[in-house]
Amino acid sequence: MESTEQAVDRVKREAGIYACVECGRCSAVCPMAEMYTTFSVAMSPRGVIKKAIMGDDLIHDVNLWYCTECNAGTDVCPQGVSCRDLVRGLREIAVKNGLGDKAQICPRCGERFVAVPVEEFVLSRLAAEAPDVHELLKVCPACRRDLYVTRNA
């Protein structure tokens, strides 16, 4: 059983963050800039990677929970750094350490499937829908398909 520090180290190495040249391409294409009005350097993939390199405590950091785990930054990185894998791995460790309160739990199957700020963004864009529809949108995609089938098969 590896300790938390070892796990964080492993995630960092596997994501390849030490190859980062700080070009900032990942932040340029990051959809978070479009999603959050509070988008900042600390939240951007470049900032998160820098913090990871400097050895800051990212697991307790709120900025870890805004990422949509998309593929944009990984796609454009000239050095093959995967900011998605970094965030995903760190989130897993955070959940293991009981810091998973920023992860949305599906009310049907009980699994954590998305970060709360991301879900909040989706619901804010769909603010015109009825509260019942919002309840449905808080269910994880797999369960939602299942629900739709049980209602219509």
Next chain:
Amino acid sequence: MSEPAKKQDNIITLDDLRPRQKERSYLADYVMPARHPNILFDPRKCIGCGTCEMVCSKRNRSVIAPASSSIKVLRDEAKGKNFAIYCQHCRKPLCIEACPTRAIEKDENGIVSINKLFCVECGLCTLACPESAPLRDSKTGEINKCDLCGGDPLCVKHCPEKALTLTRGKFFRWIKFARWTVQAASFLLLVMIFVGTFCFFKAGQVSFACPTGMLQNIAASKTIVLATLSATLALIVLTILLGRVFCGWICPFGFVLDVVGTLIPKKIGWPKFLKSRLTKYGVLGGAVGASAVLGFQSFCVVCPIGALCRSYGAQGFVKGAGVAVVPLLASTEIAQRRAWCRYFCPVGAVLALLTKLGLLKIVIGATNCKKFSCTQCAEVCPMGIIDRDLLRQGISPKIPMSECIMCMRCIDRCPYGAAKLRFRWQKGVPGIPGETRI
């Protein structure tokens, strides 16, 4: 064809991506509905073979790998049921609103597609879709969503059991024309030709009398005349046989409301504290009670239907002084469609009570119903009894027949034939045994 809003500095705004309408240039564009292609799925025919997944992945990624297809067959071995999840190409897609990179677009042909140039595979469309139809490829992480193969879907072509079919919806909506004709004809008949025949107290040689008027008359005179009973029988039998067709097809005031409502399509909304459909029963009770106390038919003085019937002819405006209530009440149409019929009309209240014995019902929701992606029935319903929010969640709403005025707009509008007229004792929707909701 309308061009998308002018793009400035190559910045795409959400309005560029939202559903655009074709420019209406011919008369046919007004008469005929826009017929967008869509895939229908029949779960009874599906055998869960997964051919659709295979041909779809072949097109998406040039490999046969069901994981990278845009259609997913969910199989329930225990119940022996299969169901295909695929994009329904919503009329108002939620994924367009949610996409942070504005990669999803709905074009003039109604096809919602992801622009792979802009897509960053964040998966927010999957979170926004009520059915979670955009599917994530577990191997590559890509998001795959049906784009109807540009109008000629491969899955439909290759489905061995014809469970998937391509449809363009109904060609011609004829009920609309029939209803407007009948409404106009009955308006002429009741108002201009047989002046005052609908009402009770103009009943000289009646064939047709108002049941609310009859109730008030009984309360006022405290005697029951057999002739008046038999006169109202026509409407009572009609309502039991066909539902409230009087309200939807015959009522002259209903015709006025429909005309006003068509002329004023924008609604400002009805105040919430007046939104009780039970009010009309109260009005009925009050009318009967007041008649008993005052000794004459008190509601008939201000009844808009009666006022219309009495308004025409030589004695017209003198006798029908109450005709002033017609424009007054017709103005409620600015706030909500058929607001008078929904909340206040005591004639409708009597008929609503009679529909408890009715023989017909309207059912919505079958294998054909597109639920959240369509909701056209909820939009056209003048009485507002089709629950849009339930449809949004993929549930078929039950229609309270006592509130339904049998205008059949939902049946007329439904492009996929999911709204149907059925006898009361028929269970559920044809095609699905029992209830649609499991």
